[in-house]
Amino acid sequence: MIAEKMKGFVKNSSVIRAMFEEGKRLSAIYGVDQVYDFSLGNPNVAAPEAVKTAICEILAQENPVETHGYMNNSGYEEVRAAIAESLNRRFGTEFDENSIVMTVGAAGGLNVILKTLLNPGDEVLVFAPFFGEYRSYVENYDGVLKTVPADRETFQPNLQVFESMITEKTKAVIVNSPNNPSGVVYSEDTVRELARILREMEQKYGTSIYLISDEPYRELVYDQREVPYLTNYYHNTVVDYSYSKSLSLPGERIGYLVLPKELDDAQDIRSAANVATRILGFVNAPSLMQKAVARCLEEKVDLDYYDRNRKALCDGLERCGFSFVRPQGAFYLFMKSPVEDEAMFCEKAREYRILMVPGSSFACPGYVRIAYCVAYETIMNAMPGFRKLAADYGLKGSESCCRSGQEG
């Protein structure tokens, strides 16, 4: 009796569900510390103490009718103004409260902007590898998702192929840097070239092509790397942000869209995003959390924890002989499967109680995603299993790998 469209969505979901169940099954048999679950992007570093302080202060100081009440569907004006100001300070932008729509996380934000923009049949381009949910979000509004194949050397977007795939039906492009699942940060060269192509194609077809920059991992970068702020490079850029990772609040569902005044039809888009927020049933982003994040704009989680994990994982896997592009941001590592069928590789890894997500879930078969938002000990304790796994496939580890293997 459920909707036909939902049947496909439910079927796809059962793969992820099966992995989750497998983790629970293995934990029940071997104990939770004997299972190395790298499958989930659920932050394991606690929210900064400032979040707790902010919430308690708001509850103590402010009027509960206002704190927990309805406000403009786009969010509290003062919260939006504070966010705009913080962005302006950091990125030299010129936003104000009218540029910001508070959202139920980045997933909520993407649904709002896609509902706002898409007519049935409109094409949305994404770069493999990409977060698989984009497909569902686009199909929610009868858009057509088109995948630009991956550049497997660098995992920077494949811009040559991209250019050839743009048509007069291309309404939007979703980019995601730092990237889930590759951990790659788009370079400024990439961004400039991307912007050039979009401008040329807009001119060629006489259309507006909206660049949607999905940035839940913006704050999670290592080695002082800069993440270019895309509105500074291309006029039709919409930024989709979330505090899920920067403040470790994924369950709270709090984020925002930036809708710059430079957008083609900016005023219509802002009005429609406000209405879309309402009629999709979000109504508004959670009110207390809006006020809480506004008091924590300069805060972020302990990045050193993730960075230590990153280094330990990269070093360990390299020594085993695995291949990957070293991640520069987020908390994912995208590793080449030693065999073409990476689902088989994942299954083999499960023998060592190592859980990873097949790259096919990100439109990039032949790779696996390892989420390192886990305890440091999980990474260290998983290494003997990774070494055996490498050996099973005849990978040639480095000297130090073998030595550390003998020590283990």
Added chain:
Amino acid sequence: MIAEKMKGFVKNSSVIRAMFEEGKRLSAIYGVDQVYDFSLGNPNVAAPEAVKTAICEILAQENPVETHGYMNNSGYEEVRAAIAESLNRRFGTEFDENSIVMTVGAAGGLNVILKTLLNPGDEVLVFAPFFGEYRSYVENYDGVLKTVPADRETFQPNLQVFESMITEKTKAVIVNSPNNPSGVVYSEDTVRELARILREMEQKYGTSIYLISDEPYRELVYDQREVPYLTNYYHNTVVDYSYSKSLSLPGERIGYLVLPKELDDAQDIRSAANVATRILGFVNAPSLMQKAVARCLEEKVDLDYYDRNRKALCDGLERCGFSFVRPQGAFYLFMKSPVEDEAMFCEKAREYRILMVPGSSFACPGYVRIAYCVAYETIMNAMPGFRKLAADYGLKGSESCCRSGQEG
């Protein structure tokens, strides 16, 4: 450049927006206490102190990674179990954690269940007067909303006409008791007859017809009136609940769906609702608030405040000579306009700085909605204006009205 479908939604929204702006404009000229804004359903009674206590205790006692983290898309198991148990105790039902999907408020819940159920062209029946957003929610999934005309004597659902409007395409019926905008509570007789018709029509057409009971006002009833729990009367009932009004948390976006095991295809519906929660971008209901409401299941806002407002408003308007069915629940009164064109009546009322919503917004022209979730003083201070308004239309007030008019 915005989606064609959004253009209509934006246009409709500008009516409400215009009223909101008018309220602000009048407040700026005359002062906020000289404007009698009865247009908004935003609770003015504070959340119970227990909510604040619960939030602070959770933050102090629980692990922040879990408190603010992802969980099952349907919500925390222990929260769902606690809600199921509370419902079972109060209504003699037999729910468990699998019956409950936590939602981003009642609006989120309606979107989830409609996404789950509707194929394009499926018909959804609603009873006038009804909350206008239902139309947007149904159209989000390309369903067709059909309105059963109001029974203007009682504002109980017009079941005879309803029966004649059911076809083989009828997939769902949305009911809302206590009702926005009429304040009427469906009687047990009404509910039994509604259930009988639905069972007969299911048999006649060999279909499943889902009864969606939207119940954000369940706890807001007066004179000890009982609100029948619909799953006890009809097997294919889905309950949509929100804490927005019962705990005065509308901005927090927290509620739940009840999906009883007796539903046709219950297992598919539960799985699809879980997936719909995810792919619509809700992902999950706000995590801290899930835990907070689970600790406040026996709490509710100070109903006496709304009840005092209700009595003052009813008595005052009656004395002026206005006609309406006395509300039994929620915080709305649905008053007959003295002239057919109720928009003109609303405009006339604005001369006395009284703001009301035309009944056309609820598919019931000729009436106006007065939301009495306002300060008691607003009601008392608006009465001279209501009296003058009544006089303008030649309504015959009662003795006490005239006397109190002279006193004023």
